[in-house]
Amino acid sequence: MAVRLAIYAFSLFLILGPISSLVIWSFAEKWFWPHTLPQQWGFLYWAKVFDGKMLHSLTLSFGIAFLVTLISILLCLPLSYLIARYRIPAKSVLLLIFLLPQAFPQLPVFTNAMVLMYKWDLVGTLTGVTLIHLVGALVFSVWTMVSVFQHISASLEEAAVNLGASRLRTFFTITLPMAVPGIIASSLLVFLYSLDEFTGSLLIGAPFITTMPVFMYNSAMGYEMQTASVTGLLLMLPGIVLLLLMQRFMKSEYMAAFGRG
Structure with missing residues (x-):
């Protein structure tokens, strides 16, 4: 029992530790060494974030994520x-091709894509960022939806045709x-993938398209810890809500069929 409680406590520390640090930094107006906690608390940086360019980045990120989701569907x-219903030659190879972008480190994949997009004048454009998001989004979409359709009995369709x-x-x-339900999941x-995508957004979108992850990165690089913390929390909240919704719609049967050829 003691070992189990220790494991639970350690797990909570790993999860809540970074989050609590973000919360503290987001409300810290003055925090200097060697003080353990901020000397002054307030909503100053929350107000600055919403009055500045962050709101535009937040709206842009949600718009891109919605567009990428719609195109993926x-x-x-x-x-x-x-793929799920018909005997397609080399079906496993086809699914593997969709998986390849995630099988390698993202940086070289997106760097090579950036070279091509420079030739097509897509770097720094909304179209370019949307396309680079689709590179990873199609992987999740295809593999998940294939497992969803594999779970649905083909005999129901045959009965309707008969x-x-x-x-x-x-x-x-x-x-x-x-x-x-599986399509919603x-x-x-x-x-969520598109909302949190950073590497492709930075390489393809900068300096004209600044999504929330890129905005947070720029703030952290400038050691604007309060601004970066507020941005991180704002990115985290919709992710938590959407993950809870996904847990409701994602059935265990779909996960059991995931990747089955």
Whole structure:
């Protein structure tokens, strides 16, 4: 019992320790060595953050994440259904290709992409940032949706076809409604990925497109600890809410089928 409590306490320390540091820094107006806690507390830096460029970065990040999620759904929904339902030659190789961007360190992958985007004048544009986010987003979207459609019994579709329904009608009236919870979970996963994506946003978006992670990085590099802490907390809150929603929609059966060819 004592060992279990010690493990729980250590786990809470690992989770809450960094968060508590962010909270303290976000309300610290004056904090100098060698004081353990701030000498002056207040909302000064919260007000500065919301009066400055942070609000624009926050709106931009949510807009890009929403756009990336929408494009991922439109592209991956039919593709994932085809992969899950039909015998496609080299299906495992196709899924592996989608996984490759995550199989290597992100920095060289995004650096090579940046070279191509310079040729197409996409660096520093909203289009370029959206495309670089899709490199990673499509991985999560395809693999998750394939597992969702694999979980739905094909016999239900065959029964509808035998009763006279077309394949298209069967998909929209039977398969798609049953897949909605998994599609929502996949969308939340993609949204969170895009919202927190940093490396690609910095390389492709700078200096004209400043997302929240890049804004936080710039603040930390300038040792603006209060501003960086406020930004970090603002990034963390929607992530917690969306993860709780994803836990509700992501069924264990989908995870059991994840990656099954």
